[in-house]
Structure formats: C-alpha cells, structure tokens
Amino acid sequence: MAHGFETRAIHAGQEPDPHTGAVITPIYQTSTFAQDGVGGLRAGYEYSRTANPTRTAFEECLASLEGGARAVAYSSGMAASDAVLRVLTEPGAHIVIPDDAYGGTFRLVDKVLAHWGIDYTPVRLSDLDAVRAALTDKTSLIWCETPTNPLLGIADLTGLAGLARSAGAKLVVDNTFATPYLQSPLELGADVVVHSTTKYLGGHSDVVGGAAITGDEELAEQLFFMRNAAGSAPGPFDSWLTLRGVKTLAVRMERHCANAEEIARLLVDHPKVGTVYYPGLPGHPGHEIAAKQMRAFGAMVSFTHVDGAEAARELCGRTKLFTLAESLGGIESLIEHPAAMTHASVSGSALEVPADLVRLSVGIERVEDLVEDLHSALR
Known part of the structure; x- marks a missing residue:
C-alpha cells in the first residue's frame, strides 16, 4: 500500500x-x-x-x-x-x-x-x-x-x-x-x-x-x-x-495557505490597495486552472498600492511582523518591493514588474496579528 x-x-x-x-x-x-x-x-x-x-x-x-x-x-x-x-x-x-x-x-x-x-x-x-x-x-x-x-x-x-x-x-x-x-x-x-x-x-x-x-x-x-x-x-x-x-512541509503549508487566503481577502477590500494577485481569488484569471491542478493556492500574495511606487516602498518599511527582506517560504512573514529588490535585474526588460507592486510571503503566525500589522501599515 x-x-x-x-x-x-x-x-x-x-x-x-x-x-x-x-x-x-x-x-x-x-x-x-x-x-x-x-x-x-x-x-x-x-x-x-x-x-x-x-x-x-x-x-x-x-x-x-x-x-x-x-x-x-x-x-x-x-x-x-x-x-x-x-x-x-x-x-x-x-x-x-x-x-x-x-x-x-x-x-x-x-x-x-x-x-x-x-x-x-x-x-x-x-x-x-x-x-x-x-x-x-x-x-x-x-x-x-x-x-x-x-x-x-x-x-x-x-x-x-x-x-x-x-x-x-x-x-x-x-x-x-x-x-x-x-x-x-x-x-x-x-x-x-x-x-x-x-x-x-x-x-x-x-x-x-x-x-x-x-x-x-x-x-x-x-x-x-x-x-x-x-x-x-x-x-x-x-x-x-x-x-x-x-518533515513538516504538509502541516506548514496548510497554515501558510489558510493565512494567505485571509490576507488576500483583506487586501481586496482595502481602499489603499489596487490589484491583488492571488490565485485563490475567484477573480484571478488563473483561478480555475489553479483549483484543478493545485491542492490549495499557496502562500504568496502580491498587490499594487493605489498611491504609486513611493507609497509601496514606504509601506514595506512600516510593517512590524512582516519583515522587510528578500526570499520567501519561511515560517515568518516577509514583505518586499520586487522592482527594487528581487526583480531589479529585469528593470528595463520585457519582464519589468510594476513599480507600485508589493510582494508578501505569508508565514504561519497568528493570522489576526498579521492582519492588524498590514492594517496599521496601510493606514
């Protein structure tokens, strides 16, 4: 068996x-x-x-x-x-x-x-x-x-x-x-x-x-x-x-994904947030395919700031629980500005990312604490 x-x-x-x-x-x-x-x-x-x-x-x-x-x-x-x-x-x-x-x-x-x-x-x-x-x-x-x-x-x-x-x-x-x-x-x-x-x-x-x-x-x-x-x-x-x-991948991913889904729902309704990129949202263009070929939708969430690139950069420095850092996938939550950090190498190319984009790696902390951290930083 x-x-x-x-x-x-x-x-x-x-x-x-x-x-x-x-x-x-x-x-x-x-x-x-x-x-x-x-x-x-x-x-x-x-x-x-x-x-x-x-x-x-x-x-x-x-x-x-x-x-x-x-x-x-x-x-x-x-x-x-x-x-x-x-x-x-x-x-x-x-x-x-x-x-x-x-x-x-x-x-x-x-x-x-x-x-x-x-x-x-x-x-x-x-x-x-x-x-x-x-x-x-x-x-x-x-x-x-x-x-x-x-x-x-x-x-x-x-x-x-x-x-x-x-x-x-x-x-x-x-x-x-x-x-x-x-x-x-x-x-x-x-x-x-x-x-x-x-x-x-x-x-x-x-x-x-x-x-x-x-x-x-x-x-x-x-x-x-x-x-x-x-x-x-x-x-x-x-x-x-x-x-x-x-050894703990399965149990961690369950919590990662559950937290990310709640964070994505928060961002969709926030007045300072423009587009939210998360395949678990029904409005995401790849939602149906993701639902078919994935067990859950992952723990990465990206979004644009309605006030532009500088506001996005400043937001990344205001969070307390979301640590400003590159990389992803750890038990702790991270926030970054892709255009200036992980994706600076694609600047000026066909792959250039939006300057007002923020990327979250949602960790396994208590989700209410993460939500409050983002709420506070977006204010």
Whole structure:
C-alpha cells in the first residue's frame, strides 16, 4: 500500500541508522570515505562532492514527494536551474520562458546563457496559443513557473506538456511556490521539476539549496554528472537542515495557505490597495486552472498600492511582523518591493514588474496579528 504524502515526508529515505539505531538521519560531516582496497567502496561512497549519505536521504525523500525516479540536490536553486538549462540546451538552441519569470532566472538566461548562444522568448504561459506561436524548430525546452514570481500567474501544465511534446522539447517546471504538497508537475506531464529548497522545503530561513527531480533515469544521470563535474553539491549539514524542514512541509503549508487566503481577502477590500494577485481569488484569471491542478493556492500574495511606487516602498518599511527582506517560504512573514529588490535585474526588460507592486510571503503566525500589522501599515 502506497503511503500518503505526510508519511513519506517523514520516512522516505530515512530508515533508522543501521549501526546506531538513530531515528533521525545523521549528519555525515565528512569529505572522504575509507575504501576497502583500491576501488572498494563501502555503500558506494568515496567523496562528498560526488555523494554523501545525508544528501542521499534528502534526495530519496524529495524524489518520493515529487513522484520522480530520482532527485539531484544542488547548493542553491540557481545552481539547480543552471544545471538543468545546461543539460537540456546547447549553443544555438531556443527556449521559452515566462514573461514574468523570477528575476534570478531571467538574469541567468539573459546575462549568462545568451552569451553561450542560447536564444529565448518571454511569453505569457497562461496563453497556450502564444506559447505555440513562440515555438521554433530549435526550441529545446519550455521553462515554466506556476504560480509565477511575483505576479502569481498560473499556467496549464497539462496543456504546456502537450505543446512541448509536439515540438520535441522538454517542459521544466519551477515548483518552488507551490511545493510538491500543493502541486505535482511530473504527474501533469512535466519532464523536470526544479526547486529552490531554500524556500518552503527548508521552511525556516536557515539554509540555501536547490534540487531537480525527474522521472527519466537517463536525464537524472546527466544532471548528477553535471553537478559532480561543476561542483555545485550541497554540504551534509545543508542537506540535513532541508530534510528536517521537509518533515513538516504538509502541516506548514496548510497554515501558510489558510493565512494567505485571509490576507488576500483583506487586501481586496482595502481602499489603499489596487490589484491583488492571488490565485485563490475567484477573480484571478488563473483561478480555475489553479483549483484543478493545485491542492490549495499557496502562500504568496502580491498587490499594487493605489498611491504609486513611493507609497509601496514606504509601506514595506512600516510593517512590524512582516519583515522587510528578500526570499520567501519561511515560517515568518516577509514583505518586499520586487522592482527594487528581487526583480531589479529585469528593470528595463520585457519582464519589468510594476513599480507600485508589493510582494508578501505569508508565514504561519497568528493570522489576526498579521492582519492588524498590514492594517496599521496601510493606514
């Protein structure tokens, strides 16, 4: 009998230590492993850049949660994105990216891979006709975020998977905002799922990491080779911290999402708020697709300030419980001004975000306290 998500988060890849009986996976804080004769590896480990037992436990757990054959962990979400893009493209290739992609992803594609000979087209991925029109005979992959960062756009993953297959391309889905608890891209046709494990998977704002998961063993081996060759592996303590966080992912996401829904309803009715971006709102253009392919609507909420960009920046400095900081997905609530912070790299491009936009990462505090904090700051 297949175990449920919550059970696999605690047990997959995490049998008690066979030597000591330790219930929690140990931190194998070692760079190298003794060999029984030349080439005689104990349990397959030789050097921690290549493989480490703590990292293996985390990878096995994450592969189970995403429904993939294998997960490959990296030292950051951008390291994971870079590895996937390099494995699935080559000079002269073309890729499709969201027209409101995460700023770091855009910077990697526009400032690094473009010099390597990669062409790209930003497209509103919720518009399947626009995606179809953007595909060429050189398109090697569609890079998708759903929900997107920071405008919370929603893409139809089944539809995108069909378009990718028809073009002989791969569909890569950044599942960081949704997490495997809320959304299962591989089941919906994606070829690779990417995470910044820094965010909800780690969940406590104390570790940086990334991962790529796929159902294709050959592709997984290529990703593993790229990580080993480039040296972008996470250390054992980082792997342990993230695995620790994953254990409570389900219960945290339930609270995150419930708080975010209440915050979104507050903002919709507030006179100082213009547009509210949250897929849980019935008026959101992607609401119906999100309801179909997600368990709940996530914990990220963005909105515009009716008094403009300066008012939005000032608001970010007035909250007390919402901490002004980049990143997201931790137990604490965060607020930021994307145009000047996380998405400054897209300034002047087709992906430029509104200057009056504010982004919230809603934490798991008492929601009444968060509501009062926002009310006070908006006054």
